[in-house]
Amino acid sequence: MSENILSLLELNNLVRRGIEACLPDTYWIQAEISDVRSNTSGHCYLEFIQKxxxxxxxxxxxxxxxxxxxxxVLRPYFEETTGETFHSGLKVLVEVEVTFHELYGYSLTVQNIDPTYTLGDMVKRRTDILKQLEEEGVLTLNKELELPLLTQRIAVISSATAAGYGDFCDQLKGNSWGISFYTELFPAIMQGEQVERTILNALDAILARKKDFDVVVIIRGGGATSDLSGFDTYLLAASCAQFPMPIITGIGHERDDTVLDVVANTRVKTPTAAAEFLVNRMMNVIGRLNDLSFQLKTSVVQKLQMETERLNRLIARLPSNVNLSIANENFKVKDLYNRLKLSTNLYLKDQQYLLRSISLEIKSISPYEILKKGYALLSQNGVIISSIKDIEEDSDIIIKMYDGESKAHIEKKTEYE
Known part of the structure; x- marks a missing residue:
């Protein structure tokens, strides 16, 4: 039994020789890379995983x-072809040699890489994200927002130290038309694994002050154009697509659009192009205002000329109109006078007839007329006698008739029952 006992080193030697004998060639494998790191010697250590x-x-x-x-050799070739840094999370197709070291164990030594496989996976990932956004009905929401007529208050998401941010600000401030812009930076990391988190934080800060800004500009410049994976995440794309303010992207790459570019309201190539877009938009507004001002001025002049001509025509017609008006009024006055005269005469005749009728009625009931009919008026001591009871016997009374009066002596009176 003692003859079959091996040390660990001896066993590992057997494993190494066995692997070398059984797997002498190199092999192309598909895997996801993880825990990518390099040391000062330039070696790259990583893990290959499959899920x-x-x-x-x-x-x-x-x-x-x-x-x-x-x-x-492989790293610059891969990054130039894919536009991505060689980082954890990528799916790769690599040619490896299977090795076993007595101290370090089993590992895969990379000899070659096919960047087109990774590029295809990246395209597929972008396509899948865009498809999901479309199915959710949010893909074009930000594009459907109308850019404000005046876009002078700008919330900028960028790195404070990025050359592109400086170029953007310089382009705005130095515009030849002297148009004023207000910009405020909301800092974010524009490359690497923290792109998504920091841009989302910046968007949240802008949303809290939505009324202070007209538009959001996301720019990136002065860094490697190969590191674009941070702009191809679902969460960032969905947030920007549904953001309630128009977003302009100028991430600074020429070849491909990121998912963020696709969902943004407006996409330009560089930070400088973003500034030029805003300046040109304001110039268009100024041009429209100038046109409107010219049209207004022309319209006012034409209106004044028309009204002046109309006033002159009215002034020219004024004398004849006044004479005609005076003649019309004179005719009206004469007509009213004649009608008044006629009405007055008719009224007077009516009143005269009424007075005659009243006079005749008064005359018919006057005491004089009654006395003429044979009646007499008796009085005693100046008091009219209307009853036999008012006459005293052996007294004098006055008898008044229509044409004179006489005195009579009452010796005796007889009262009727």
Whole structure:
């Protein structure tokens, strides 16, 4: 039994020789890279992992290494082709050699890489995000927002130290038309793994002060154009697509649009182009205002001329109109006078007839007329006698008739029952 006992080193030697004998060639494998790091010697250490497509749980893992002489060539080739930095989370197609070291164990040594595979996966990921946004009905929401007529209050999301941010501000301030712009920076990290988180934080800060700004500008410049993966995330794209203010992107790359570019209201290539877009938009507004001002001035002059001519015509017609008006009024006065005269005469005749009728009626009931009919008026001591009871016997009374009066002596009176 003692003859079959091996030391760990001896066993590892057997494993190494076995692997070298069984897997002598290189192999192309598909995997996701994780925990990517490099040291001062230029070597790159990483892990290759594979996840279950349904549950995303880890189902395979292997340690990997890219020696400096290979990494020095593969890295720039990969980044130039894909527009991405070589970082964790990418899916890659790599040619590896299977190695086993007695001290460090099993690992995969990378010999080559096919960047077109990663590029295809990136395109697929962007396509999937855009498809999901479209299915959710939010893909074009920000594009449907109308840019304000005046876009002078600008919320800028960028890195404070980015050259592109400085170029943007200089372009706005130095515009040849002297148009004033107000810009306020909301700092964010514009490359690397913190792009999504910091831009979302900036958007939240802008939203809290929505009334202070007309438009949001997201710009990136002065950094590597290869690091664009941070702008291709679903969460960032969905937030920008549904943001209630128009978003302008000038991320500073020529070849491809990121998902953020696709959902933004307006996409330009560079920060300088973003500034030029805003200046040109204001110039168009100024041009429209000048046109309107000219049209207004022309319209006012034409209106004044028309009214002046109309006034002159009225002045020319005024004498004849006045004479005609005076003649019309004279005719009206004469007509009213004649009608008044006629009415007065008729009224007077009516009143005269009425007076005659009243006079005759008064005359018919006057005491004089009654006395003429044979009646007499008796009085005693100046008092009219209307009853036999008022006459005293053996007294004198006055008898008044229509044409004179006489005195009589009452000796005796007889009262009727």
């Amino acid at each position: 279950d497509e349904r549950t995303s749980s880890l189902i395979a893992k292997a340690r990997g290494v890219i020696w400096s002489n290979v990494f020095h």
